[in-house]
Amino acid sequence: MDNAELRKYILNFSLGDGPHGNQGYNRVLLQLFGYAGHGKSSFINSCKYIIDDREEFIEHAEPENIQSKGGKTMIRKAYDLTQNITIVDNRGFCTMKSFERAEMYAQLGNFIPIGEEVIWTDNYTSMMNKLEDAELNLNYPDFIVPILIYSADYDLKDPQREELKTFLENCVIMTGKI
Numbered sequence: 001m002d003n004a005e006l007r008k009y010i011l012n013f014s015l016g017d018g019p020h021g022n023q024g025y026n027r028v029l030l031q032l033f034g035y036a037g038h039g040k041s042s043f044i045n046s047c048k049y050i051i052d053d054r055e056e057f058i059e060h061a062e063p064e065n066i067q068s069k070g071g072k073t074m075i076r077k078a079y080d081l082t083q084n085i086t087i088v089d090n091r092g093f094c095t096m097k098s099f100e101r102a103e104m105y106a107q108l109g110n111f112i113p114i115g116e117e118v119i120w121t122d123n124y125t126s127m128m129n130k131l132e133d134a135e136l137n138l139n140y141p142d143f144i145v146p147i148l149i150y151s152a153d154y155d156l157k158d159p160q161r162e163e164l165k166t167f168l169e170n171c172v173i174m175t176g177k178i
């Protein structure tokens with residue numbers, strides 16, 4: 001398949017085309033995860049550029065300014081790639097401490113609404129309050145695919161490798177895929 005054919009295939013992709021129909025799923029939700037500044041927003045802009053096939057490069061998702069420190073993307077935002085495929089820019093994490101990890105799993109399961117600012121909690125009670133207060137949008141019709149964006153500029157140091165391994169294993173348990 002050349003690039004043009006691949007683009008056409010993606011544009012026409014529909015969950016209903018499989019041998020068993022869409023099995024209740026309406027759209028594919030690509031959920032991007034990763035440490036802050038590893039290129040999630042840039043990846044979305046590149047995907048949009050290819051799929052939309054425009055002359056000019058538009059920054060739909062705001063990439064990090066090189067001078068800025070910490071995470072740039074604070075609000076979970078969804079971008080439609082095609083009629084059936086949506087890509088979500090999740091807030092990047094700095095360390096994978098237990099509450100950031102809990103937040104990520106909540107994002108992954110779509111227990112926190114898209115379009116709201118992500119504020120990392122630092123205790124169990126506020127985490128639980130936040131989940132209770134969220135207008136739970138379980139989005140069962142979404143076929144969720146977690147995608148980890150990890151920059152080749154960063155070493156996969158041992159502690160990171162372990163925490164990422166656990167995260168990826170849990171992604172598979174939660175969604176059945178990665």
Ligand SMILES: Nc1nc2c(ncn2[C@@H]2O[C@H](COP(=O)(O)OP(=O)(O)OP(=O)(O)O)[C@@H](O)[C@H]2O)c(=O)[nH]1
Binds near residue numbers: 035041042063064071
């Ligand atoms: N060389 C190179 N630089 C990249 C690439 N992708 C992103 N960058 C640069 O890396 C920096 C961070 O990119 P972002 O897309 O903002 O990263 P992010 O994961 O969305 O960051 P947060 O929103 O802070 O979590 C920017 O300066 C980008 O220009 C890439 O593929 N190659």
Ligand SMILES: [Mg+2]
Binds near residue numbers: 042063064072073089
């Ligand atoms: Mg970003």
